[in-house]
Amino acid sequence: MRLVVLTTGSVRRRYFVKALQNVFPVTQVFIETGELTPPFETAHPLDDACRNHENEVWFAGAAPDFDHVAEVERFESLNDSKCVEAIAATKPNVVLVFGAGLLRPPVLDICPNGCVNLHSGDPESYRGLDCHLWAVYHGDFAALVTSLHRIAPEIDAGDVVAKRPVTLAPGMSLHELRRAHTEGCVEVVTGALTDFAATGAFQATPQNRRGRYYSFMPAAIKDQCIRRFERHTATL
Numbered sequence: 001m002r003l004v005v006l007t008t009g010s011v012r013r014r015y016f017v018k019a020l021q022n023v024f025p026v027t028q029v030f031i032e033t034g035e036l037t038p039p040f041e042t043a044h045p046l047d048d049a050c051r052n053h054e055n056e057v058w059f060a061g062a063a064p065d066f067d068h069v070a071e072v073e074r075f076e077s078l079n080d081s082k083c084v085e086a087i088a089a090t091k092p093n094v095v096l097v098f099g100a101g102l103l104r105p106p107v108l109d110i111c112p113n114g115c116v117n118l119h120s121g122d123p124e125s126y127r128g129l130d131c132h133l134w135a136v137y138h139g140d141f142a143a144l145v146t147s148l149h150r151i152a153p154e155i156d157a158g159d160v161v162a163k164r165p166v167t168l169a170p171g172m173s174l175h176e177l178r179r180a181h182t183e184g185c186v187e188v189v190t191g192a193l194t195d196f197a198a199t200g201a202f203q204a205t206p207q208n209r210r211g212r213y214y215s216f217m218p219a220a221i222k223d224q225c226i227r228r229f230e231r232h233t234a235t236l
């Protein structure tokens with residue numbers, strides 16, 4: 001199986017690929033370097049706390065360069081024609097997307113039956129960005145799940161391949177949630193790829209409804225999320 005990962009260069013994506021490589025060799029990683037810029041402030045101390053926690057837990061404080069984890073190519077946009085050519089040249093059986101921007105048909109057409117996306121939330125309730133934070137904001141802790149779905153023209157609307165709850169622990173802080181989700185991503189993808197290797201296809205179930213689309217969470221309401229999450233985990 002020739003597996004290609006489309007992602008960004010963050011610490012959590014380096015961990016994900018490194019952990020996945022222990023089970024399934026990754027043929028190539030394509031990193032999107034361009035970033036969306038929201039028209040409002042999103043930066044918050046929570047963001048640094050998440051990165052520091054992930055760095056310490058996974059890499060003893062010093063994450064390796066992505067180039068030390070896998071074969072990597074970088075493009076500002078994964079929809080760039082040169083990137084599309086490079087992805088096609090790997091002749092992938094599976095294209096796995098984790099954190100990249102919206103992909104256009106030329107990319108998706110390379111591997112139409114094996115193109116799947118990892119989503120931080122339940123797409124039947126929350127689509128788009130920062131979905132775990134939005135679930136916490138709404139007190140919807142049952143929606144703290146990790147999902148793998150086929151990629152469809154509408155964002156996060158594809159048939160669901162796998163879904164599992166994020167593991168929460170008593171007294172857990174919100175800056176630990178993303179780390180727990182990422183570790184769950186490894187388990188979800190490993191299971192799905194095991195089935196794909198055996199059958200040559202992803203078994204998937206259509207979504208019953210389209211979740212509401214969410215954009216970036218503004219910094220001004222992240223403090224509320226911290227309090228609500230910690231009140232919830234205090235009762236576990």
